Amino acid sequence: MRRIGVVVNPIAGMGGRVGLKGTDGKVAEAREKGAEPRAPDRARAALESLAEVGDGITLVTYGDPMGASLVRDAGFEADVVGKPRNEDETTSEDTRAAVRAFVDAGVDAILFVGGDGTAVDVAETLDALADETPILGVPAGVKVYSSVFGVSPRAAGRIVASFSETERAEVNDIDEDAFRGGEVVTELRAVATVPVAEQRQSAKQLGGGTVETLAEGVADSVEAGVTYVLGPGSTVGAIKDALGFEGTTLGVDVWRDGEVLVEDAAEADILDILGERNVIVVSPIGGQGFVFGRGNQQLSPAVIRQCDLEVVASRRKLDDIGTLRVDTGDEALDEALRGWLKVRVGRHERRLVEVR
Template identity: 60%
Template sequence: MDSLGVVVNPIAGMGGRVGLKGTDGKLEEARRRGAEPRAPERAREALRSLHRRAPGVTVYTAAGVMGERAVRDAGYEPIVVYEPTADDADLADATVSVDADTDPSDTSRPVDPATAETTAADTRAAVRAFLERDVDLVLFVGGDGTAVDVADVLEESEGDETPMLGVPAGVKIYSSVFAVTPADAGRIAAEFDRAADREVNDIDEDAYREGEVRSQLEAIVPVPVAPDVQSSKQVSSGSVDSLAAGFAREVDRERTYVFGPGSTVGAIERELEIDPSPLGVDVWRDGEVLARDAAESDILDVLEAPATIVVSPIGGQGFVFGRGNHQISPAVIERADEIEVVASGEKLDGIDALHVDTDDEAIDEELRGWLRVRTGRFTTRLVKVV
């Protein structure tokens, strides 16, 4: 690979830890709840991984927090080919090149990711600029919404076979165009030699917040071929009644339980006569719900030792932490002395390995290794976390 374009959605994933299950249309609410940006740091992690392997690659990017800062921090001297436009009405036809008189090294412009105001139109305009430069890969940082924006531009350019690859930073990631971790994204970008068509999916975030998953295929795009590109999210329909009944019989009422999202964990909650929050995180102890649909701060406020986190891997992808349950943050994980992973045997049959992506490498490393997953009333299965 000789060149690539890098675009960062600086607000991607901000709604996760504060319990919003996404940031689309909820940015101000996320900020009000104290959300902090995660995409810029994940961009730096991916680009540093790339720089270790391919320091001579030419990197085109957008100004400020849309890529420039992260690219420079990783050790590259980027070519800035797009500046976000203040007037949203002009974004559809926004210029895709920096003015000749503009100094791309000038970082005096406001670039605080916590207050950056960029739009989907900015992302699309930046990608158009990359394609004009015939980049070998579009590397984007965000979630499914950002993936749709990038894919839309690729599909606009008839006959263009430029591949795209995502650095996962969003709350929900249903598309199969993302690397498993940011570091994997950098390595794949440096080493890939061919691409194959994969799916871009997105869901209705408002429906998702109400507990209904409406996933829709948005595009088919070329993506680098590598084992560390994640699969599309699949929903398992296997019965978990016996698993839930067995778990509930063994509950220690002196423990605090943090119940993660998903139908499998929800079945356990219902067995305990808890009304589970739709796709949210609930905290329970000795028959009392201490927090429902909790944000990270809510969990930490009521979490008392001893404590157990109960989660189920995402079907088809195998993520235990870092997809759809950002409320269960590294701080929450550190406060718990036990983690219970539950899944039906049918779900595990479609998963080669489990994954973690918590934003804390020390926590991720501690979680890696062989893990015993509860699959039924009395049965378990050993699965490796990689």
């Protein structure tokens, strides 16, 4: 019988849709902007998937809001081994305490729900204990750069219930203050034991290539009266340059008829400014292939449903990725987006790529 420790960071991802690019130190501000918890829904999806394939599994968890009720709601008897010091405002130390309790309880794997910061808390705690319990993340944070996550919540549930082999993978984190200022500063924080699985995401690749011709092609094709929602990243940043403005490197900007309507927009800003016809322009994350759900949660299901989609990428990036992925948090929308998609790779050239 496999014993799995389950811990949820309840505030993970709250800053994404309101444009904060992270939640570390920004919980109060995120709530003031109307942010709602994202992690519980992600945890439910993972636990439902785990329950579908996980015969003979016992779940060990932490007190609410870090797992107990979510585990019970999924149909499991919760073996609760501790609780956070303050239910209204959990901290990274609560996550670390949960991991120590899981090790004491003899779990065979740890399933955590959060982003890179949560992954660091879990991995560093195991390092300090010289423990090699396998870990797997349910992606719920704004930043999900590490290769210790499932490609979706449901994938994470399936993997942790059924894996048979493990390997070592990197846990990376970025400086959120630098990230909010438009700079990606990554740091290798730990190397963790993880399940071997095709549905585990790769680490994000930060390298790029020349995209000037691609950017010029997009700029040449813009249409009057159309609202363009321009996502984060260096590739779309080149398009912003071609349109004549600097924009926010790691945020979402909205442009129409030669005018920047909103810079560094949150979900609500985008919804307020959309017109009769709208186009989202995004580039997949290098190495991982995510079009939606990693670092661009401002592009929510409500936004996506009102827009056409233009995906752009260099040929080299597509060669490295192979396939594209989506993880919007809305399973019906994810399914609608899957299939074959024409990705712009040059001024006029496009390539058919599968979205899984």
